[in-house]
């Protein structure tokens with residue numbers, strides 16, 4: 304093998320002080336590799352973020368959705384009821400006896416087979432009844448139901464709780480992902496890594512995880528909100544989605560998620576970077 | 589200067605290292621003494637009790653020397669190793685690397701020193717688990733500002749030299765202990781350091797593998813013109829040493845040269861030594 308020149312000129316006097324130790328694409332590569340290779344571990348950390356954000360999004364999202372449905376729901380539902388009523392009248396016009404025939408067949412213990420029209424008519428009636436129930440519910444509940452003192456306190460409680468759970472969950476996940484790598488940080492410092500490089504590495508890693516976890520959490524939270532809305536108010540929610548409110552929810556939750564994730568990694572990462580290599584390598588998790 | 593001469597004549601005289609002497613002659617900035625520890629003390633407070641890990645250690649190491657630090661467990665080998673390597677600060681005394689007092693260095697200069705001047709080898713290998721053997725060896729080169737392509741070529745070459753040419757892309761978890769330590773040796777050599785510091789490099793290896801590593805370190809020492817300082821508590825690992833420093837309870841109690849060593853040079857790696 305070729306012998307490497309003995310670097311006789313290499314002394315510490317007059318070393319060049321580079322602000323950046325590694326080009327950014329190297330740091331990005333290392334950070335990405337860390338996440339990819341520790342996929343199981345990073346998924347665990349990320350799932351903490353996902354859960355917290357899903358919870359936060361759901362609590363805020365469902366409140367906004369309920370408000371929208373309560374205020375705009377009754378007139379929309381009224382129109383729908385009118386439509387259904389028109390369809391019912393059409394059936395009755397075709398066969399005036401259809402309602403009484405159906406009643407007789409339902410009462411018969413032998414369950415005689417129903418005609419296609421009778422089945423459709425029955426479904427129509429059920430749908431109408433349910434829609435009327437929902438409208439009555441919304442009208443009696445009204446905004447006062449959401450805005451009375453108890454309900455407001457409850458929502459606020461839930462929101463604070465969601466915030467707290469997100470805070471603690473994310474901070475814990477990030478702290479864990481830094482402390483379990485103290486030894487590695489110590490080793491990297493022995494190899495000549497600058498403190499700034501280590502902090503940068505954790506920043507990028509937590510940013511990746513934050514974006515991933517926050518996005519997934521928000522998607523899950525919104526999906527939950529809509530599924531629950533569908534179960535409570537029926538298909539009418541799909542015409543009453545509060546896009547503006549959801550957008551602000553997404554923005555708020557995204558910002559909160561990213562800030563918390565990066566903040567959660569920054570502090571322990573900075574502390575670890577400042578440690579002397581021996582301390583870092585000896586530190587027990 | 590007087591102090592330096594004294595330590596020179598007392599502790600390092602008579603050690604053949606012509607290449608290092610030549611290097612020092614060519615470059616007046618480099619002295620013959622690559623490491624100089626003066627009155628290094630280190631205390632640890634443990635539950636109100638003071639542990640004297642080092643009680644004033646003086647040690648000079650000449651360029652190109654292979655020095656073993658020998659002592660029982662708890663005698664302060666690792667502590668001394670950490671002081672010399674700039675990984676920890678002494679409570680009293682000074683450590684000079686190439687006649688630069690490392691206590692006077694700021695964090696940037698310390699990082700530079702660790703990157704360019706010193707290669708570390710640990711008992712527990714301490715490779716980066718998510719990186720391949722090649723990437724582990726490339727890492728200090730990239731920290732030193734080398735381009736990706738250059739680092740890759742050089743790392744592959746050093747890995748070939750330590751006998752891992754076929755395992756470049758393996759992760760540490762896919763390598764045996766001996767192979768991992770070879771990667772660590774290659775990584776320690778990455779930036780052509782002046783000193784290799786090895787803290788019980790064979791502590792986690794069986795006897796034969798351990799001897800192979802020691803033998804390889806001795807070869808690398810002359811090939812790469814490095815100085816090796818290695819801590820051990822195993823007599824069998826002293827074969828390669830130019831000098832053995834005996835450490836007991838935080839003080840140097842004895843220094844023996846190679847020719848005075850009371851050990852039989854057995855067979856290492858199948859070759860008679």
Ligand SMILES: Nc1ncnc2c1ncn2[C@@H]1O[C@H](COP(=O)(O)OP(=O)(O)OP(=O)(O)O)[C@@H](O)[C@H]1O
Nearest residue numbers: 632634639641660661662663664665666667668821
């Ligand atoms: N971080 C620490 N805190 C407290 N005491 C310490 C610390 N590190 C080392 N010591 C003490 O300093 C003394 C020397 O420890 P050191 O690790 O240098 O010994 P060693 O010679 O390397 O031992 P071994 O062969 O077991 O590695 C021991 O008594 C140890 O208990």
Ligand SMILES: [Mg+2]
Nearest residue numbers: 665666667787
């Ligand atoms: Mg030790």
